[in-house]
Amino acid sequence: MTASPQNDHQPLKPGTEFLRLEGITKAFGGVKALQGVSLSVRAGEIYHLLGENGSGKSTLIKIISGAQPPDGGTLYVRGVPYSRLTALQSLEVGIETVYQDLSLFPNLSVAENVALSAQLVQQGGRLARPLNWKALRQTAEAALRRVGLRDDSVFLETPVADLPIAVRQLVAIARGIATKATLVIMDEPTAALTQKEVENLIGIVSDLRKDGVSVLFVSHKLDEVFSIGGNLLILRDGQKVAEGELKDYTKSQVAYLMTGKALDQTRYRSSAPQKEGLLEVRELGRKGGFEGVSFALQKGEVLGITGLLDSGRNELALALAGVRPAERGEIRLEGRSIQIKNPSDALRLGLAYVPEDRLTEGLFLQKPIRENIMVSILDELLRGYQLDFAASNEKAWEMVKNLHIATPNVMIPVQSLSGGNQQRVMVARWLATEPKVLILNGPTMGVDVGSKDALYRIIQNLSSQGLGVIIVGDDLPELLQNCDRILVMRRGRLAREFMVPDLSEETLTKELLSETSTL
Amino acid sequence: MALTSPPQTRSPFSVWQALVQRPELLTLTLVLLLALVIGLINPVFFTPQSLFDLLRASTVTGIFALGVLLVLAAGGIDVSFTAIAAFCLYTTTLLVLNVAPDAPFALPLLISIGFGLLLGLLNGLIVHRFRAPSLIVTIGTQYMIRGFLLAFIGTKHIMNIPEGMDRFGRWSLFQFTTAEGARASLPVAFLLLVAVALLTWWILSRTLLGRAIYAVGGSVPIAERLGIPVRSVYLFVFGYAGLLAGLGGLVHASLNQLANPFDLVGTELDVIAAVVLGGARVTGGTGTVIGTLLGVVLVVMINNSLILIGVPSTWQKVVIGAIILLASGVFSRRKLA
Numbered sequence: 001m002t003a004s005p006q007n008d009h010q011p012l013k014p015g016t017e018f019l020r021l022e023g024i025t026k027a028f029g030g031v032k033a034l035q036g037v038s039l040s041v042r043a044g045e046i047y048h049l050l051g052e053n054g055s056g057k058s059t060l061i062k063i064i065s066g067a068q069p070p071d072g073g074t075l076y077v078r079g080v081p082y083s084r085l086t087a088l089q090s091l092e093v094g095i096e097t098v099y100q101d102l103s104l105f106p107n108l109s110v111a112e113n114v115a116l117s118a119q120l121v122q123q124g125g126r127l128a129r130p131l132n133w134k135a136l137r138q139t140a141e142a143a144l145r146r147v148g149l150r151d152d153s154v155f156l157e158t159p160v161a162d163l164p165i166a167v168r169q170l171v172a173i174a175r176g177i178a179t180k181a182t183l184v185i186m187d188e189p190t191a192a193l194t195q196k197e198v199e200n201l202i203g204i205v206s207d208l209r210k211d212g213v214s215v216l217f218v219s220h221k222l223d224e225v226f227s228i229g230g231n232l233l234i235l236r237d238g239q240k241v242a243e244g245e246l247k248d249y250t251k252s253q254v255a256y257l258m259t260g261k262a263l264d265q266t267r268y269r270s271s272a273p274q275k276e277g278l279l280e281v282r283e284l285g286r287k288g289g290f291e292g293v294s295f296a297l298q299k300g301e302v303l304g305i306t307g308l309l310d311s312g313r314n315e316l317a318l319a320l321a322g323v324r325p326a327e328r329g330e331i332r333l334e335g336r337s338i339q340i341k342n343p344s345d346a347l348r349l350g351l352a353y354v355p356e357d358r359l360t361e362g363l364f365l366q367k368p369i370r371e372n373i374m375v376s377i378l379d380e381l382l383r384g385y386q387l388d389f390a391a392s393n394e395k396a397w398e399m400v401k402n403l404h405i406a407t408p409n410v411m412i413p414v415q416s417l418s419g420g421n422q423q424r425v426m427v428a429r430w431l432a433t434e435p436k437v438l439i440l441n442g443p444t445m446g447v448d449v450g451s452k453d454a455l456y457r458i459i460q461n462l463s464s465q466g467l468g469v470i471i472v473g474d475d476l477p478e479l480l481q482n483c484d485r486i487l488v489m490r491r492g493r494l495a496r497e498f499m500v501p502d503l504s505e506e507t508l509t510k511e512l513l514s515e516t517s518t519l
Numbered sequence: 520m521a522l523t524s525p526p527q528t529r530s531p532f533s534v535w536q537a538l539v540q541r542p543e544l545l546t547l548t549l550v551l552l553l554a555l556v557i558g559l560i561n562p563v564f565f566t567p568q569s570l571f572d573l574l575r576a577s578t579v580t581g582i583f584a585l586g587v588l589l590v591l592a593a594g595g596i597d598v599s600f601t602a603i604a605a606f607c608l609y610t611t612t613l614l615v616l617n618v619a620p621d622a623p624f625a626l627p628l629l630i631s632i633g634f635g636l637l638l639g640l641l642n643g644l645i646v647h648r649f650r651a652p653s654l655i656v657t658i659g660t661q662y663m664i665r666g667f668l669l670a671f672i673g674t675k676h677i678m679n680i681p682e683g684m685d686r687f688g689r690w691s692l693f694q695f696t697t698a699e700g701a702r703a704s705l706p707v708a709f710l711l712l713v714a715v716a717l718l719t720w721w722i723l724s725r726t727l728l729g730r731a732i733y734a735v736g737g738s739v740p741i742a743e744r745l746g747i748p749v750r751s752v753y754l755f756v757f758g759y760a761g762l763l764a765g766l767g768g769l770v771h772a773s774l775n776q777l778a779n780p781f782d783l784v785g786t787e788l789d790v791i792a793a794v795v796l797g798g799a800r801v802t803g804g805t806g807t808v809i810g811t812l813l814g815v816v817l818v819v820m821i822n823n824s825l826i827l828i829g830v831p832s833t834w835q836k837v838v839i840g841a842i843i844l845l846a847s848g849v850f851s852r853r854k855l856a
Contacts, residue, residue, distance in 0.1 A: 116745075
């Protein structure tokens with residue numbers, strides 16, 4: 001890292017206080033997002049900021065990174081008080097943030113995304129300065145190597161828009177560590193990463209620690225939090241409810257502190273599958289995705305399908321949904337052979353698919369809850385040439401009630417709901433079609449513990465009524481808590497089948513990462 | 520391994536891929552093809568005289584286009600620059616005629632770009648302050664500036680422009696008489712386009728400001744998070760476009776030996792089309808100087824040279840339209856995030 005531009009601060013001795021917040025408050029139109037939060041960040045330590053959606057985590061991060069000013073309170077950086085930090089000041093004092101949405105410029109190259117802000121900060125935000133391409137490249141190369149990405153010129157010059165999401169995530173992390181930051185904030189950095197990449201990230205974090213850098217994680221994945229270790233900060237309803245070392249807490253204590261209620265951390269699966277076959281898949285294949293996949297699903301069964309990101313699990317889910325249809329093999333529903341050539345075939349036949357990324361693939365964020373739900377059943381709501389709005393209101397209310405969506409009415413835009421409630425609107429849309437099979441892809445990605453709990457209860461309730469449910473994803477505790485059986489995919493084929501009740505997470509992880517097929 | 524896997528790349532030698540990554544190659548191809556077609560049908564096109572005509576006609580459009588390029592790269596759009604140019608050229612001419620009719624060209628030049636800069640900054644301030652769509656803002660300022668010019672400053676054509684402007688307009692870089700006795704000349708004003716192109720290239724590719732312009736064009740909220748002063752970027756690009764409008768307007772009047780307050784307005788779409796044909800996206804964040812210049816040559820060639828092969832002027836619009844559609848089909852293959 002010879003040529004990379006730095007902020008010219010002396011490194012802090014591990015354990016000395018870098019950042020302290022005192023009595024930070026923030027309100028949005030009468031809603032108190034933060035009610036006097038105080039906390040302290042010492043150099044060379046790892047912190048996990050935990051809290052449900054709406055607890056004030058994101059607001060706190062925005063105040064530290066200078067994206068928003070607080071209403072009251074003081075920030076101390078190396079003992080110097082600030083009533084607020086601007087985005088530039090925050091960067092200048094050595095705080096880097098890896099945002100949940102990655103905040104990469106799609107039109108700029110990898111090198112520019114990684115290293116441009118370093119030069120800008122070095123020049124104190126003044127734009128009328130020459131650009132040092134050589135230093136830019138060197139900073140970018142060093143940072144990319146550290147996160148395990150390529151550092152050749154082809155990759156450096158690739159526009160970020162052309163990269164797959166997992167690589168973008170790593171590029172965002174590379175930007176966070178490109179300067180010698182004193183504190184790196186990572187907002188859900190593992191959401192798009194495979195297990196191996198997560199392990200690599202944990203390696204990077206421990207290297208940073210050795211250099212006296214603090215890392216503040218924002219995460220929903222309690223298992224990951226505990227495997228990384230460090231310190232804990234828990235927010236609930238805009239107030240800090242816990243601060244301390246992670247080893248002094250158990251998972252269920254943490255979940256309790258986050259939600260304020262005791263959650264059932266064990267198995268949600270309550271009913272058993274019926275003896276009646278529902279869906280049968282025989283030798284299904286699609287070039288470049290998966291081959292020779294055969295399995296069956298009973299009525300009322302919850303089946304998990306997992307595997308690494310490139311195992312073909314997503315492709316299989318998309319084939320059943322008709323988004324990218326299978327090219328070979330047979331699908332039978334209730335004994336009848338069916339053809340799924342596009343999403344509307346799947347819907348008509350009774351296969352509903354809830355995609356992974358509710359923000360880009362699923363919801364019309366600016367539209368009301370009612371419109372988001374009724375869009376899947378427009379045919380049913382048609383009276384002549386007009387939509388029956390009374391019936392759609394009724395249907396929307398029914399869904400809001402059944403799925404416990406917290407909202408005063410069905411006409412508010414989906415974007416003003418919390419992540420968990422948004423997710424339930426999405427499920428509601430597909431349940432409105434009264435499907436026979438519900439396919440959920442990564443159903444609780446980016447959703448807090450309380451909302452997960454609610455969604456799991458909904459899944460179990462639906463399956464006890466005879467709905468067949470397929471959960472696709474790599475949240476292993478989720479699969480273990482909810483499924484009857486779990487299929488593991490590897491390199492496009494089914495590698496292993498497990499019956500869940502006697503399955504440990506360890507066995508499943510091992511199988512997921514093993515290279516040879518045993519089936 | 521996903522960790523080290525390269526980004527999805529297709530065959531490295533595919534023509535298609537090259538076009539997608541360097542859209543100005545398509546512009547270059549179209550320029551060459553069109554030149555070839557025109558020249559084969561009417562060899563007059565390949566004489567120095569018509570080359571000089573082409574460069575002369577490209578000068579003002581090119582100066583305007585480089586300003587528009589910066590605004591587009593920053594994610595905005597400007598349709599007021601023709602009104603600014605008309606305002607500057609007419610007001611400056613009137614002012615200089617009344618105050619210092621014998622002043623050298625530098626005086627009207629400074630006055631005109633000064634007016635242009637101020638009006639451009641006004642655009643930038645409004646767009647940033649009210650977070651308003653720049654299309655609407657500049658439609659508004661276009662009407663206001665033009666209305667103000669015609670209502671308060673004047674509506675009469677001025678044929679006897681000031682001495683300095685007149686001399687500058689006639690000043691030739693090269694000039695000779697052809698065998699047929701026609702005079703061919705390349706005005707010195709063309710050098711102004713060259714200078715502006717070099718300056719714009721330098722700003723875009725050699726300064727932090729240049730990267731900041733593309734960054735703001737990529738995403739304003741992300742730019743704000745990374746401490747990029749978005750206000751400065753907006754003020755700069757609109758100010759620069761206004762300044763170049765003032766410059767282009769004055770050069771236009773000097774070359775034509777005429778200050779006409781009704782001039783230029785209505786040609787803004789030709790200029791924007793040239794920039795877009797040069798590979799800049801209307802949605803912002805892209806665009807190069809070389810592409811823009813090629814786009815200008817393409818549009819000017821269609822407007823001025825198709826006549827050489829007997830294409831009626833009404834059909835020139837059809838050709839521009841068709842080429843824009845073709846280019847947008849190619850450019851849309853570039854992935855959006």
